[in-house]
Amino acid sequence: MNQNESPADRAFRAEVRAWLEDNLSGAFAHARGLGGPGREHEAFEERLAWERHLAAAGWTCVGWPEEFGGRGASVEQQVIFHEEYALADAPARVGHIGENLLGPTVIAFGTPEQRARFLPPIVAVAELWCQGYSEPDAGSDLANVQTRAELGDDGWRVTGQKVWTSLAMEADWCFVVCRTEPGSARHHGLSYLLVPMRQDGVEIRPIVQLTGTSEFNEVFFDGARAEAGHIVGAPGEGWRIAMATLGFERGVATLGQQVGFRRELRGVIELARRTGAIDDPLLRDRLTRSWSGLEIMRLNALRTMAGVAAGAPGPESSISKLVWGTWHRELGELAMDVLGAAGLVADGEPYDLNDWQRLFLFSRSDTIYAGSNEIQRNIIAERVLGLPRERRGTE
């Protein structure tokens, strides 16, 4: 917590805390802690009901301007909201892709009609979104997108395959990066389309993850329809819009996770006390380094957020992604080392993992999604340090 919080921010913190205390009770008392890292599969319907309850009280999209249904909360207040949310052990959010990625993109680049159509259902958690970027041959090299769309009399027709599409099975809509200029290459000729998921022409196939659950999917578009006006930016401007969305993903979206990380680290320290690992000098060293890393991360997150307040996040937000992704992956490894040999045994059949095993397996993905560590380093090298561009292929 920031000791220098203004009286207004302290009052805001008290309001959030009191509301969460009052509302994570009764029907929602059992919802505390649901859906944490590696447990995204858990209690989806209950978490959805909770999030709609949150929305009805005006606690979704708190950082959005009031004219779009948000609270216009300052960056400090957004931090406070997410800290209190995590401190209360409130359920993991289900509408975060719409709230943190598509919404800010439509606010920044959408038409008035698009804002009126798409923002209110995100605020109300009435429509859920997924992100259609990655393809079998376009992950880090996103400019290699091959999914294509053609504009006809009945709107856009989208054909191609996406992969690793998180929560596609729950989503009503997908923001799809696709090629709309035949014969175009790389980042030219791409567009950013808003495609309904519940239609013929969209097939979703779950992918089983290391954790044994399936939160991400392959998505096949076979002539799927999107309305002619459901394109953000002009045709061919998709790359610019897609990059702006990634900026939101790498920056604002990670506001609340520090408190969750702190709780996990405290849990690992407790575990070390129970297993006796606390007496191992090397593990003590790693626990201490982990705590220091968390403190540094917090200061950097606050600094990044101040930059966000001044406009869209810049390439410096890659530092945050790089640091937290690596820190969290290492925490998963540390938890397994603290568990020792017991970490290798599943509690039950067929694949009943405990929280630490899930943390270990899920956190492998933290240095991959939203841009891998190597890609973040490339961004920092080229756009922050001004180093020469990486050589690619035949260049």
Ligand SMILES: Cc1cc2nc3c(=O)[nH]c(=O)nc-3n(C[C@H](O)[C@H](O)[C@H](O)COP(=O)(O)OP(=O)(O)OC[C@H]3O[C@@H](n4cnc5c(N)ncnc54)[C@H](O)[C@@H]3O)c2cc1C
């Ligand atoms: C949990 C999870 C959820 C995801 N959710 C979504 C989603 O909802 N929507 C979506 O569109 N995508 C999603 N993704 C996909 C994610 O964005 C990609 O996995 C990521 O961009 C990496 O692409 P790739 O898997 O194709 O790996 P590749 O790009 O093939 O990379 C393989 C390896 O090579 C390295 N590498 C690649 N290029 C370079 C380079 N130029 N320099 C140095 N090293 C390089 C990478 O760092 C990586 O280690 C998700 C991924 C995960 C793990």
